[in-house]
Amino acid sequence: DAKTTQPPSMDCAEGRAANLPCNHSTISGNEYVYWYRQIHSQGPQYIIHGLKNNETNEMASLIITEDRKSSTLILPHATLRDTAVYYCIVRVAVLGGTSYGKLTFGQGTILTVHP
Amino acid sequence: DVKVTQSSRYLVKRTGEKVFLECVQDMDHENMFWYRQDPGLGLRLIYFSYDVKMKEKGDIPEGYSVSREKKERFSLILESASTNQTSMYLCASRSSYEQYFGPGTRLTVT
Numbered sequence: 001d002a003k004t005t006q007p008p009s010m011d012c013a014e015g016r017a018a019n020l021p022c023n024h025s026t027i028s029g030n031e032y033v034y035w036y037r038q039i040h041s042q043g044p045q046y047i048i049h050g051l052k053n054n055e056t057n058e059m060a061s062l063i064i065t066e067d068r069k070s071s072t073l074i075l076p077h078a079t080l081r082d083t084a085v086y087y088c089i090v091r092v093a094v095l096g097g098t099s100y101g102k103l104t105f106g107q108g109t110i111l112t113v114h115p
Numbered sequence: 116d117v118k119v120t121q122s123s124r125y126l127v128k129r130t131g132e133k134v135f136l137e138c139v140q141d142m143d144h145e146n147m148f149w150y151r152q153d154p155g156l157g158l159r160l161i162y163f164s165y166d167v168k169m170k171e172k173g174d175i176p177e178g179y180s181v182s183r184e185k186k187e188r189f190s191l192i193l194e195s196a197s198t199n200q201t202s203m204y205l206c207a208s209r210s211s212y213e214q215y216f217g218p219g220t221r222l223t224v225t
Contacts, residue, residue, distance in 0.1 A: 046213040103214055
């Protein structure tokens with residue numbers, strides 16, 4: 001799996017957009033970008049993933065640059081409950097059978113949303 | 116919504132005790148995982164299972180075993196708990212693209 005680089009911490013005001021960057025300059029053509037987050041003392045939570053097109057779901061948007069060497073996770077209206085560690089992971093899409101696809105988290109970005 | 120539940124949020128055991136951590140998922144997923152998470156070490160895979168009664172060792176299986184008798188249930192067993200097994204234990208269940216995690220069990224071995 002390709003290595004990712006994220007800033008160790010970021011702050012965001014409540015109600016504003018939180019833009020979390022991730023660099024993955026060694027990404028391969030068949031690797032997806034995944035984002036998870038982990039709120040303190042809870043299990044990680046899947047947020048979104050994408051290959052090369054921008055993606056949006058009810059939680060966030062994922063913007064992937066054209067060369068796919070970096071991406072940005074956008075929380076459009078951050079709330080206090082979005083305070084968490086956000087992990088950017090680059091990996092081959094999970095396949096069926098015994099291709100089990102374990103997850104490996106780096107240090108992530110600690111996002112603090114303040115009033 | 117997918118739900119992954121773990122039997123305990125917090126557990127305190129003594130050295131040498133046999134410890135059972137239970138995990139149940141309700142989405143009929145074939146693949147289930149046990150990880151442990153420690154500060155500075157990130158998430159490490161202990162065991163995974165890709166079907167009933169099928170299991171594979173992960174990166175750090177020593178001191179652990181697992182059981183998968185039913186598709187929805189995946190158990191992690193510490194045969195003889197030791198203090199270096201004090202950790203947060205996370206169970207996960209996998210769909211085609213995503214892993215869904217349980218709330219975690221914080222185990223302390225004294």
